[in-house]
Amino acid sequence: MSIEVSVPSLLADCTGGRSRFRLEADTLEDALERLLGDYPLLRHHLYRESGELRPHVLLYYNDQNIAWLADRRIPLREGDRLLVLQAVSGG
Amino acid sequence: MAKGIKVLVGTNKGVFIYSSDESRSEWRLDGPYLSGWEAYSVFGDSRGGRKRLFAGTSHAAYGATIRYSDDLGATWTQVEQGPKYAAETGFSLNRIWQIAPGAPSEPDTLYAGAEEAGLFVSRDAGLTWNELDGLTKHPSRPGWFPGAGGMCLHTVIVDPGNPRRIRVAMSAVGVFRSEDGGETWSPSNEGLGRVPTGQPYPEVGYCIHKMAADPLNPETIYMQEHCGVFRSDNGGASWYPIEEGLTIKEGDMPFGFPFCVSPGGDMFIIPLESSEQRTMRDGRMLVYRRHRDEREWLPVGDVVPDEQRHVSVLRDAMALDDLDDYGLYFGTTSGELFCSLDRGVTWKRLPGLLSRILSVKTWRVDE
Numbered sequence: 001m002s003i004e005v006s007v008p009s010l011l012a013d014c015t016g017g018r019s020r021f022r023l024e025a026d027t028l029e030d031a032l033e034r035l036l037g038d039y040p041l042l043r044h045h046l047y048r049e050s051g052e053l054r055p056h057v058l059l060y061y062n063d064q065n066i067a068w069l070a071d072r073r074i075p076l077r078e079g080d081r082l083l084v085l086q087a088v089s090g091g
Numbered sequence: 092m093a094k095g096i097k098v099l100v101g102t103n104k105g106v107f108i109y110s111s112d113e114s115r116s117e118w119r120l121d122g123p124y125l126s127g128w129e130a131y132s133v134f135g136d137s138r139g140g141r142k143r144l145f146a147g148t149s150h151a152a153y154g155a156t157i158r159y160s161d162d163l164g165a166t167w168t169q170v171e172q173g174p175k176y177a178a179e180t181g182f183s184l185n186r187i188w189q190i191a192p193g194a195p196s197e198p199d200t201l202y203a204g205a206e207e208a209g210l211f212v213s214r215d216a217g218l219t220w221n222e223l224d225g226l227t228k229h230p231s232r233p234g235w236f237p238g239a240g241g242m243c244l245h246t247v248i249v250d251p252g253n254p255r256r257i258r259v260a261m262s263a264v265g266v267f268r269s270e271d272g273g274e275t276w277s278p279s280n281e282g283l284g285r286v287p288t289g290q291p292y293p294e295v296g297y298c299i300h301k302m303a304a305d306p307l308n309p310e311t312i313y314m315q316e317h318c319g320v321f322r323s324d325n326g327g328a329s330w331y332p333i334e335e336g337l338t339i340k341e342g343d344m345p346f347g348f349p350f351c352v353s354p355g356g357d358m359f360i361i362p363l364e365s366s367e368q369r370t371m372r373d374g375r376m377l378v379y380r381r382h383r384d385e386r387e388w389l390p391v392g393d394v395v396p397d398e399q400r401h402v403s404v405l406r407d408a409m410a411l412d413d414l415d416d417y418g419l420y421f422g423t424t425s426g427e428l429f430c431s432l433d434r435g436v437t438w439k440r441l442p443g444l445l446s447r448i449l450s451v452k453t454w455r456v457d458e
Binding site for chain 1: 127128150151152153154156158167168169171173175176177178180181182183184
């Protein structure tokens with residue numbers, strides 16, 4: 001199974017110049033590990049040195065904030081999306 | 092291939108590059124590069140046969156890193172092992188305030204000054220970076236407290252004749268010096284004015300705005316700090332004020348940010364109204380000059396005599412080029428860049444209105 005990943009264009013130089021691409025993975029947890037393993041520069045911009053997600057970064061699985069998921073071992077389905085978003089980007 | 096002059100401009104919305112030949116009469120503006128990233132530091136490195144342009148990029152949401160270009164800005168690469176604090180330090184890398192070269196004998200060495208305040212070094216022309224953690228392990232570190240611009244290490248000065256001799260300056264913390272290549276550090280603030288940080292560490296709490304070494308004598312260092320303008324004749328061991336001519340109003344304390352000094356000894360500052368106001372006095376953008384052998388500052392340049400400019404010039408937003416008849420450049424918080432070719436007396440506004448200008452550096456490089 002694969003999942004469509006979307007990252008902000010500002011971070012596209014961390015992901016081979018692409019802001020939208022697909023990853024092969026079986027579960028959401030696998031997809032997250034694969035994303036950060038394949039693109040280590042992305043980890044630097046998404047996570048603080050302490051390992052916490054940066055305060056204004058959101059990771060969404062479809063329309064759900066991953067931070068509130070009880071279990072990330074969700075089997076991926078056709079059409080799933082993993083989105084990196086900037087929290088409160090409006091003016 | 093003729094050398095040209097480039098003025099590298101870091102703004103809060105990317106990097107811009109002004110280019111001219113050595114006459115510096117006509118300028119071309121290119122950019123923005125790295126659009127969307129703030130560039131608190133830029134540096135053009137021609138050492139070791141390179142032609143490498145660096146930018147210290149940061150973003151409120153995505154943190155900070157260093158990017159470089161080997162094709163004069165056309166394409167950029169993010170360094171894979173950039174400055175980063177170890178997780179156990181608890182420090183966070185928020186901005187890169189300075190990218191500075193090592194001594195001439197170490198052409199592959201660069202230093203990066205960061206916020207939160209710390210110093211990083213690269214020994215491979217900027218590809219990998221490591222913290223010189225003797226600084227952040229100094230016993231006074233718990234007493235470091237951020238100034239209005241953040242707790243930033245904004246100035247790095249390496250003795251050109253002794254690469255192990257390094258001076259750094261940090262806002263609201265002070266000057267630290269190392270004689271062993273950055274392994275150990277000592278506060279170096281004797282004679283400066285302390286600012287109220289509320290912290291019980293008397294050896295720190297000195298708000299340095301910008302520090303510059305005299306090109307002729309590395310023992311002579313100048314600075315603009317929160318409480319005035321100072322000089323050291325002993326490599327920063329002690330400081331004394333050099334403020335004659337700067338008191339425009341009774342009780343007015345000299346206040347400003349950038350400081351430049353030419354090889355011939357011309358020093359330049361741009362005083363602001365006060366710490367509270369932080370804009371040009373009465374809207375007049377006046378550049379002050381003093382030669383190292385003179386006893387008084389003079390307002391030599393009224394940059395825009397017919398208009399008011401209620402703006403500021405930030406600490407790293409003034410620079411000299413390295414031609415014999417040097418050019419002096421500064422950028423404002425309202426995005427204008429100005430150039431003088433006559434020791435700061437008359438000024439020309441370069442084309443384009445940019446975003447808030449954070450950093451101005453010059454680079455003499457083959458086109």
